[in-house]
Amino acid sequence: xxxxxxxxDEAIAQAAIDGGMSGIYAYxxxxxxxxxxxxxxxxxxxxxxxxxxxxxxxxxxxxxxxGMSYAGKRAMVCMKHVGLNVAADAFVNAAITGANGGLxxxxxxxxxxxxxxxxxxxxxxxxxxxIPILEPSNQQEAYDMTRYAFELSERMRIPVLLRITTRLAHxxxxxxxxxxxxxxxxxxxxxxxxxxLLPSIARKxxxxxxxKQEQLEAASAESGYNRIIEGSDKSLGIIxxxxxxxxxxxxxxxxxxxxxxxxxxxYPIPLDLVNELYGSCEEILVLEDGYPIIxxxxxxxxxxxxTIKGRLDGTLPRDGELNPVIVxxxxxxxxxxxxxxxxxxxxRPPKLCDxxxxxxxxxxxxxxxxxxxxxxxFSDIGCYTLSALEPLEAINSCVDMGASITMAIGAADAGxxxxxxxxxxxxxxxxxxxxLLDAVNNNSPITxxxxxxxxxxxxxGQTSSAFGKIxxxxxxxxxxxxxxxxxxxxxxxxxxxxxxxxxxxxYQGVSVIxxxxxxxQTLNRRMRQKAKAKAMII
Amino acid sequence: MKxxxxxxxxxxxxxxxxxxxxxxxxxxxxxxxxQAEVHGMSQRGGAxxxxxxxxxxxxxxxxxxxxxADIILAVEPMESLRYLPMLNKxxxxxxxxxxxxxxxxxPETEKIMKEIWKQPxxxxxxxxxxxxxxxxxxxxxxxxxGAATPFLGLKPSSIESAVKAIFGSKGEEIIQxxxxxxxxxxxxxxxQL
Numbered sequence: 075x076x077x078x079x080x081x082x083d084e085a086i087a088q089a090a091i092d093g094g095m096s097g098i099y100a101y102x103x104x105x106x107x108x109x110x111x112x113x114x115x116x117x118x119x120x121x122x123x124x125x126x127x128x129x130x131x132x133x134x135x136x137x138x139x140x141g142m143s144y145a146g147k148r149a150m151v152c153m154k155h156v157g158l159n160v161a162a163d164a165f166v167n168a169a170i171t172g173a174n175g176g177l178x179x180x181x182x183x184x185x186x187x188x189x190x191x192x193x194x195x196x197x198x199x200x201x202x203x204x205i206p207i208l209e210p211s212n213q214q215e216a217y218d219m220t221r222y223a224f225e226l227s228e229r230m231r232i233p234v235l236l237r238i239t240t241r242l243a244h245x246x247x248x249x250x251x252x253x254x255x256x257x258x259x260x261x262x263x264x265x266x267x268x269x270x271l272l273p274s275i276a277r278k279x280x281x282x283x284x285x286k287q288e289q290l291e292a293a294s295a296e297s298g299y300n301r302i303i304e305g306s307d308k309s310l311g312i313i314x315x316x317x318x319x320x321x322x323x324x325x326x327x328x329x330x331x332x333x334x335x336x337x338x339x340x341y342p343i344p345l346d347l348v349n350e351l352y353g354s355c356e357e358i359l360v361l362e363d364g365y366p367i368i369x370x371x372x373x374x375x376x377x378x379x380x381t382i383k384g385r386l387d388g389t390l391p392r393d394g395e396l397n398p399v400i401v402x403x404x405x406x407x408x409x410x411x412x413x414x415x416x417x418x419x420x421x422r423p424p425k426l427c428d429x430x431x432x433x434x435x436x437x438x439x440x441x442x443x444x445x446x447x448x449x450x451x452f453s454d455i456g457c458y459t460l461s462a463l464e465p466l467e468a469i470n471s472c473v474d475m476g477a478s479i480t481m482a483i484g485a486a487d488a489g490x491x492x493x494x495x496x497x498x499x500x501x502x503x504x505x506x507x508x509x510l511l512d513a514v515n516n517n518s519p520i521t522x523x524x525x526x527x528x529x530x531x532x533x534x535g536q537t538s539s540a541f542g543k544i545x546x547x548x549x550x551x552x553x554x555x556x557x558x559x560x561x562x563x564x565x566x567x568x569x570x571x572x573x574x575x576x577x578x579x580x581y582q583g584v585s586v587i588x589x590x591x592x593x594x595q596t597l598n599r600r601m602r603q604k605a606k607a608k609a610m611i612i
Numbered sequence: 613m614k615x616x617x618x619x620x621x622x623x624x625x626x627x628x629x630x631x632x633x634x635x636x637x638x639x640x641x642x643x644x645x646x647q648a649e650v651h652g653m654s655q656r657g658g659a660x661x662x663x664x665x666x667x668x669x670x671x672x673x674x675x676x677x678x679x680x681a682d683i684i685l686a687v688e689p690m691e692s693l694r695y696l697p698m699l700n701k702x703x704x705x706x707x708x709x710x711x712x713x714x715x716x717x718x719p720e721t722e723k724i725m726k727e728i729w730k731q732p733x734x735x736x737x738x739x740x741x742x743x744x745x746x747x748x749x750x751x752x753x754x755x756x757x758g759a760a761t762p763f764l765g766l767k768p769s770s771i772e773s774a775v776k777a778i779f780g781s782k783g784e785e786i787i788q789x790x791x792x793x794x795x796x797x798x799x800x801x802x803x804q805l
Contacts, residue, residue: 189651244649398673418723419719
């Protein structure tokens, strides 16, 4: 066995390569991005022709993976938690169609919102869709579970959800890798109507899905990912899900944990194990690095059983990620405390890079809007969201991918004219195009800035699906040629750019302004590579 | 043997390179290792940190428990103070004194230094000047790493082979620069002890 130093994300990628995956589909999103990046950089993946390209969004990624599963091959689709909202239609229905080749959906949750708009718990989606969920507690389990997931998916003919969180995704440790296995042969589903969700067929498939639940629970009991670790102190039994188990164990590096623990890594949780713990202990503490899902189920609506401790009764904070001290406090363990942060220490929020094209674009927009007053710029998800902060304070919304254009439509309908949308190039092809079509059909008096830095910047410069296509798309959606304006966002063109934006703000229909200049990070990277290549030639 | 280290700095200052060097040296000595990094938006000129843990026994948590870190290793002085709640009572602060001022309300350097001097154990160094003396200011992060080496519980030879492995693709010149920077930092720290 080979031991590699891997991030949690990379352990999943390596396992999928070793596990006979034929294709990975994804849209970049912290903390999931490194899974695809690892496969793209992998020599083994290249040699085995594993398909590894970015998709336009999480829904197209999910559907493509489903198509590969239909054809009998193993596919993986990766996204951040909110990406699963985008993919939800395909995801939920994929549970009804079921899988043919192994189908693994990886959702990377972000409790404490290190890089996100919310901290939704993807386990809800798994439960909602009646599919098995795997929740690794460490990078080794992330590797092992990924390989197991393909096998489980094919055996149960169902997609499997692998749920990880930021800490696991972005923490590096030694991982033992197994032997690589072969990819599947092309093989159509036995029943060619399996994937046809006409109501009559869907009803049958749905009943089959419901019928599988008992077997899924049995699989959770057999896999070894759920088990009770005995303890003599029955005053409290502990249920530790996924990563929470590490934080629990961290409190007992120098002493012995005397309480019985149900370690949970696979859902649906076998009822027998829950019953065993609940029956033998006076109280139960539930540790979940996310929403209190199991805790809520155990309490029930009336909460008339034994005392259930966790996030709902204040034993643990209601929101945010867990850590060793929070878990220790819940068990009454006293910790050493460091010194408080001195008052002179100031916050240092992230900001746009020096030389960033977005900065010049927003300076021009701010000036162009000065006659109309503040509060009319709807924006989106990307580096440019940082322009909400000082010194630019240029935007007034950031909700979900693509919401800038559509929120501007609604605000204009309400009378806020002109309304402005500011969206990045990658976000535009992710979810902005349909909104722009709405705006054209509505003849909305809005000005849309498509901030084209020719990359997916915030996640580290992945290839943007929009690259080289924006002008054509915008024209194709019906924006009049004379109201598609391309700018070069540089300080020396500030006056000119401001004047163009002003003209379009005055236009009573849909205008699209495209400030286009490459991301300073990808530009620098390219220049370094170029210099290196040149040095090698000499 | 067990070390818990908080690496601190501003996005782009090279704390992940320091982490990679220490991590690889720890692996060379067959220790268990966990290293939690910060990726994503916070890298853009914001405060960044990494939790690095290595031990002769298996490690449970990816995160260092508050009040438990043995070392705060910082490439920026204000950032060295941000993680004081993480440091144990006998822990060491090892920090560059060169401010990275990209905010409006950055405190006076003297005030920052006064706070550092209040702590029981610290090594401070002008990493930029020392790196320049070694050949390039870009090696400032390696100078700070060098100053930490007396506290890491790792053999200098392990650090050296880690540097060679990590910077191998960048050529012999870069390797030598980094090794020189590490040596300068180390000598500085040993003198202050």
